[in-house]
Amino acid sequence: MNGWFEWLFVGAVAVGCIYLSILLCDATLQRRRAAREGLLMRRSVSDLVRMMVGEERSIPRLSLDRAVRHRLLLGELIARLTAAVYGCDPFPLAKLLCRSKVDRALLRIAKRTRGLRRACALKLLADLPSFELVVRTVARYRDDASREVRFAVLLVETASDPHRVLQRIADYEEPLSRCEVAELLHLLRRGLLPIAYRPLLESENGNLQRLGVVLVELFAIEEADRLLLPLIASQDRELAAWAFRAYYLLHRPLRRKEVVAYVRQMDRIDRCILMRSLALAGYTESQARWLFGEKLMPRYGALVASFKRSLVCG
Amino acid sequence: MARILIFSTDDLLTELVRSALMGLGAEIRTAADYAAFLRLSGRMVFDLVLVLETAPFWGGRSLFRRLRPRPLLRPEIYVVAWHQADETVLGMLECGVDQYMTFPLNLARLRAKVITALYR
Numbered sequence A: 001m002n003g004w005f006e007w008l009f010v011g012a013v014a015v016g017c018i019y020l021s022i023l024l025c026d027a028t029l030q031r032r033r034a035a036r037e038g039l040l041m042r043r044s045v046s047d048l049v050r051m052m053v054g055e056e057r058s059i060p061r062l063s064l065d066r067a068v069r070h071r072l073l074l075g076e077l078i079a080r081l082t083a084a085v086y087g088c089d090p091f092p093l094a095k096l097l098c099r100s101k102v103d104r105a106l107l108r109i110a111k112r113t114r115g116l117r118r119a120c121a122l123k124l125l126a127d128l129p130s131f132e133l134v135v136r137t138v139a140r141y142r143d144d145a146s147r148e149v150r151f152a153v154l155l156v157e158t159a160s161d162p163h164r165v166l167q168r169i170a171d172y173e174e175p176l177s178r179c180e181v182a183e184l185l186h187l188l189r190r191g192l193l194p195i196a197y198r199p200l201l202e203s204e205n206g207n208l209q210r211l212g213v214v215l216v217e218l219f220a221i222e223e224a225d226r227l228l229l230p231l232i233a234s235q236d237r238e239l240a241a242w243a244f245r246a247y248y249l250l251h252r253p254l255r256r257k258e259v260v261a262y263v264r265q266m267d268r269i270d271r272c273i274l275m276r277s278l279a280l281a282g283y284t285e286s287q288a289r290w291l292f293g294e295k296l297m298p299r300y301g302a303l304v305a306s307f308k309r310s311l312v313c314g
Numbered sequence B: 001m002a003r004i005l006i007f008s009t010d011d012l013l014t015e016l017v018r019s020a021l022m023g024l025g026a027e028i029r030t031a032a033d034y035a036a037f038l039r040l041s042g043r044m045v046f047d048l049v050l051v052l053e054t055a056p057f058w059g060g061r062s063l064f065r066r067l068r069p070r071p072l073l074r075p076e077i078y079v080v081a082w083h084q085a086d087e088t089v090l091g092m093l094e095c096g097v098d099q100y101m102t103f104p105l106n107l108a109r110l111r112a113k114v115i116t117a118l119y120r
Helices: A002-052 A070-084 A092-099 A102-112 A115-127 A132-141 A146-159 A162-173 A180-187 A200-202 A206-218 A221-230 A238-247 A257-264 A270-279 A285-306 B011-021 B036-041 B062-066 B087-097 B107-118
Strands: B002-007 B027-030 B048-051 B076-083 B098-100
Touching: A002 A070, A002 A092, A002 B011, A070 A092, A070 A102, A070 A115, A070 B011, A092 A102, A102 A115, A102 A132, A115 A132, A132 A146, A146 A162, A146 A180, A162 A180, A162 A206, A162 B062, A162 B076, A180 A206, A200 A206, A200 A221, A206 A221, A206 A238, A221 A238, A221 A257, A238 A257, A238 A270, A257 A285, A270 A285, B002 B011, B002 B036, B002 B107, B011 B027, B027 B036, B036 B062, B048 B107, B076 B107, B087 B098, B098 B107
Parallel strands: B002 B027, B002 B048, B048 B076, B076 B098
Antiparallel strands: none
16 A cells, blocks of 8 residues: 555656646746847847838848747837837838738737737737728727726727827726826827817816826826816716816815815815825915814824925915 | 947837937947946946936936046936936936936937037
8 A cells, every 4th residue: 555655656746847847948948938039129129210210211121020929029019119219200110010910910819819918919009000900800899898908999999090089088988097097198198199188177078087187187287277176076086086186286275165075075084195195295284274174283284294394384 | 439328227228229329430338237337337438328217316426426427527428218207307417417308209309419419
């Protein structure tokens, strides 16, 4: 019986060793492949830069073409380069993408996969110059079970049609999260999103209002404070929180009825959290007294002192 | 021959900027990590140092003093980074950085600025 157990033990150890060796080999191969891909990508950059600045008219053969996943890598590389550069002619890159059939490869990945992998493929498509076929094909994922995929479809559609960006965002049914708005703001860098905040804040659509609030916060547009007040008073609690954050980061006066009403309906814990943010934003005790009352003021005073702000009483 | 040093931990950005600055008649060196950056800047005298991130300057003016000791007027130090916040930009300029540019970058504009800095 003992001998039988010994054989079983030796067998288990052998299987474990083989399994670990396979894992080790796989990790080594992956590391080597990643290093090779990185090298090929770096070698291709100068060719792509020459195309972007118009020095190279023809489409050259890239070092990257030798990689196994060259279409995906080329897509990633062009997306990264176009994110880091502006003012270059996008036509040669679009021609290169078309020749290499990168969009088709990414659409195939999106078709084969699901969830986050599908969303990643679609987001990469959104970062590349888009073609009619792509927009038509990704439309089928609009009702996908994954939120990331649905949002990635929105990104592809907005990037492909700059004239209808706001319409597309307004039509998006779910309320946008902060991260999603940040991703949409990348369109701004590419010149695909208008910077006019007023129509956004004045619109009836929650997503457009969210976008407007983040724009105001990002560019510190102080004149927008009057437009933020109705949003602070809105029934949508998340939107109100966003608007209030933008409002106090602009360091606007707290003695407004919408602001006071908003803070009054907060519970004690939320008020304590808010105190920290207001102290960090540089509000004095006399400015904050309107919101917190005498009972909480010593706490606020301690916070202001702890932030070592040399504040002048307002 | 003018000398340019480019430092970034992101290989692709380094290569992008290097490719954009080729053909200026300058010798371009690159450093992929902080130790190599310090080593190169200590060993050679550069006319322009391009740093593609803000992290090296988080320690205040120490790096600046090391790159450009007191009586020297060279190298010019340019920082190109993704940060757009006023505090970051002001912090960099207070550290002694000569130019702060943000990504996304216009390659033609960068090239023109570098030519001005090198052949002033």
